[in-house]
Amino acid sequence: MRNIWIITKRELAAYFSTPLAYVFIVTFLAGAGAVTFFMGDFFGRRQADLQSFFSFHPWLFLVLIPAVGMRLWAEERKTGTIELLMTLPVTTGEAVVGKFLAAWMFTGFALALTFPIWISVNYLGDPDNGVIFASYVGSLLMAGALLALASCLSALTRNQVIAFVIGSAASFLFLMSGLDLVLGMFRSWAPAYVLDMVSSLSFLTHFQTIADGVLPLPAIVFFLSMMAVCLFINAQIVELKKAS
């Protein structure tokens, strides 16, 4: 645990020592605001809730989360610092978790900075704050699962651009796997249980159930196990790729 936290601290500092952190936060906040007010028609709906805010999170994350996760391992491999890191007295698992936590905390920080919209909606009306809180938790969990996926994929390459592109593509598949767009690829040949399995992996569906305001256990377990599986695979990839 101690080692994980030391690595997390270093990674967090690394985020804020480059312009990436500020570019990300500004883009995220501006993007979140823009989609809420223009595409989500926040005022036109004349409802005191944040549905028009949260419903666009998956699409913002689709582009922004891989941008946060792409550097995690690709950069270590590119600069060779992975050799320094992995010869310090830490295990691969500690390094993987420590780096992931830093990225997740950073994303959480950006998410927390959207608090003015929560205040605004309370000023304007009388929203169900329980639903809003649940949606924030859901958003954070989904971001974590997407980040774990991005971290895992960034271990495959030393090129951050490639890590970003495959991260975005994979995120898209997992977000959409409950929709016909993705299911159609499987429908023609796969048996029904495979279809069920694929659609049950849909981030969008699980996020929606949380955003409805009930924090259902299956959805929480789903996102947490998604993170665990991705990070486990991440550690295996790091081990395998050290040699090349």
Next chain:
Amino acid sequence: MSDLIEVQSLSKRFGSIVAVDDVTFSVPRGVVMGFLGPNGAGKSTTMRVITGYLPPTAGTARVLGHDIQKEPVEVKKRIGFLPEGAPLYGDMTVMSLLEFIAEIRQLAGSKAKQRIMYSIERMGLQQVLYQRVETLSKGFKRRVGFAQAILHDPDVLILDEPTDGLDPNQKHHVRELIRELGKNKAIIISTHILEEVDAVCDRAVIIDRGRVVSNGTPAELHARSRMHNSVVLQVRADAAAKAVKLLRGLNNVVAVESGTPHNGRVSLSVVPRGGKFIADEVGMAIRQNSIEVDEIHTEVGKLDEVFRQLTVGHEQAVLR
């Protein structure tokens, strides 16, 4: 327990490529071992296995009795490692990097401060402490990498090309430091600068294509040179022919090689049979025949020649 590092029948394959092939050696406390070989011979791979970065395909290595496969973290705690090219987190300042390493090496409080100050002082990093690593020159980066490796005062130091990219003054400085630290640590340095072997190493292991081709003291290496104990003399150019004829006639001489004339002088190398000591014999002969000599000395042997002899073939293939 005298051997701090024991490498036993270590092999490492990448797919079908054999990078390290059945390598065995050990390094006791107080010894600086030079690890030599052409590029791609397997030096870095061997070091990466010993430091626990790469798992071996076969065989194993132990550091202070801890097996690298069974107790990798215990091994890593006891090693200071300078990887090839000294990779460092470029976004950190020198100070924050050293603090990070100290923390993860479980140094805390006044002990951490003291070790950080020591490393900074030894590597002369005072004026760049609050500069980001990526803005530093190659030499400074190497010194930060070195400072990071000695921070926790490890018993074992593994340095992959520690003087690469340093200017002659810095090279001298680093070699002195290695010599000093080597008094009570076990150190492995890889290098392809042969003068470094004479300058700092107590032992030298040469590997070629993944195999150990020589393991001995620098003196033993010198003795393997054809030029070991050869006598070099400077004579007047017009007397050269006579001298060559005379020296070739000596019993223990296999060959006399003459250089190109320079300022009316020619340098002759008298190569002994089987590395025998022939200075007496040569001296006697030139005196008796009154050949004027400007200079005379005995060669200990040329390391680069031994190196080429041991690693030939591959080396040429790489260069051409």
